[in-house]
Amino acid sequence: MSTKLRVAVLGAKGRIGSEAARAVEAADDMELVAALDRDDDLDALVGAGAQVVVELTAPSAVMGNLDFCVRHGIHAVVGTTGWTDDRLAQLRTLLAGSPGTGVLVAPNFSIGAVLTMKFSQAAARFFESAEVVELHHPNKADAPSGTATRTAQLIAAARAEAGCAPQPDATVTALDGARGADVEGVRVHSVRLRGLLAHQEVLLGAEGETLTIRHDSVHHSSFMPGILLGVRRVVGAPGLTHGLEHFLDLNLPA
Numbered sequence: 615m616s617t618k619l620r621v622a623v624l625g626a627k628g629r630i631g632s633e634a635a636r637a638v639e640a641a642d643d644m645e646l647v648a649a650l651d652r653d654d655d656l657d658a659l660v661g662a663g664a665q666v667v668v669e670l671t672a673p674s675a676v677m678g679n680l681d682f683c684v685r686h687g688i689h690a691v692v693g694t695t696g697w698t699d700d701r702l703a704q705l706r707t708l709l710a711g712s713p714g715t716g717v718l719v720a721p722n723f724s725i726g727a728v729l730t731m732k733f734s735q736a737a738a739r740f741f742e743s744a745e746v747v748e749l750h751h752p753n754k755a756d757a758p759s760g761t762a763t764r765t766a767q768l769i770a771a772a773r774a775e776a777g778c779a780p781q782p783d784a785t786v787t788a789l790d791g792a793r794g795a796d797v798e799g800v801r802v803h804s805v806r807l808r809g810l811l812a813h814q815e816v817l818l819g820a821e822g823e824t825l826t827i828r829h830d831s832v833h834h835s836s837f838m839p840g841i842l843l844g845v846r847r848v849v850g851a852p853g854l855t856h857g858l859e860h861f862l863d864l865n866l867p868a
């Protein structure tokens with residue numbers, strides 16, 4: 615009997631979903647049992663015996679799709695953006711009704727992006743100023759990116775924990791949007807540019823010095839090892855896991 619993980623992809627015609635479907639097909643320990651997109655019937659997941667769904671659709675679709683998966687005891691690896699505290703709380707409530715089911719919500723599947731977030735979180739308390747610039751392809755539907763939002767939240771939490779003062783900013787007059795979005799006190803700027811894929815710079819500043827942490831995804835292949843790792847690990851991780859870092863043995867120096 616095959617012991618391969620039975621995996622389905624939602625959003626399988628999309629930019630990342632199509633690549634994810636190919637990566638699952640190519641993985642020795644997985645079988646792609648369904649590749650669904652808009653207007654496909656989710657019951658096909660049950661018919662196909664999917665154990666894990668890789669969810670790569672749109673913020674407007676993700677909650678409904680996860681509701682179906684969790685209620686049917688199907689684990690999920692989620693890359694779709696649009697996560698708010700309220701949505702995460704809804705998901706936790708849903709999971710509480712389905713003990714044993716696991717969902718990974720990963721703002722970014724690439725190892726470099728995960729490290730950018732963790733390095734930024736670690737550095738945040740040492741700098742007076744911190745701003746995030748994310749740069750993406752112009753077909754991206756949401757701004758700021760999920761990665762930038764999460765990065766800013768991690769920076770804000772680290773600064774709050776360390777008792778940092780509010781960031782210095784003497785701006786009195788500004789054109790709407792000139793200072794970017796305010797994510798928990800951290801400014802996030804979104805660039806949309808033909809030729810780009812997914813990039814982020816975290817700018818940190820203190821008296822007389824700056825530190826820039828930059829990451830570039832130049833191809834969707836950068837996300838595939840993280841997606842496959844998520845699929846392998848989520849089946850043994852009931853409840854909500856927020857961030858791929860929880861499935862990486864990062865062992866960052868103290």
Ligand SMILES: NC(=O)C1=CN([C@@H]2O[C@H](COP(=O)(O)OP(=O)(O)OC[C@H]3O[C@@H](n4cnc5c(N)ncnc54)[C@H](OP(=O)(O)O)[C@@H]3O)[C@@H](O)[C@H]2O)C=CC1
Pocket residue numbers: 624625626627628629630631650651652653670671672673675692693694695696720721722723724760837
């Ligand atoms: N976490 C990570 O590392 C990454 C996350 N992402 C995120 O993944 C999401 C998808 O990105 P991307 O592939 O670029 O977007 P695309 O628009 O290229 O792909 C999304 C696909 O999902 C389809 N879709 C929409 N609604 C549903 C639904 N209800 N059920 C099934 N399929 C649906 C879309 O159909 P239609 O075109 O008809 O709308 C489309 O084919 C975004 O939120 C993006 O930010 C992307 C890359 C990496």
Ligand SMILES: O=C(O)C1=N[C@H](C(=O)O)C[C@H](O)C1
Pocket residue numbers: 695721722723750754755758759760761762811812813
């Ligand atoms: O839409 C994309 O392309 C990406 N979306 C994710 C995000 O919003 O952070 C991850 C990556 O940046 C690519």
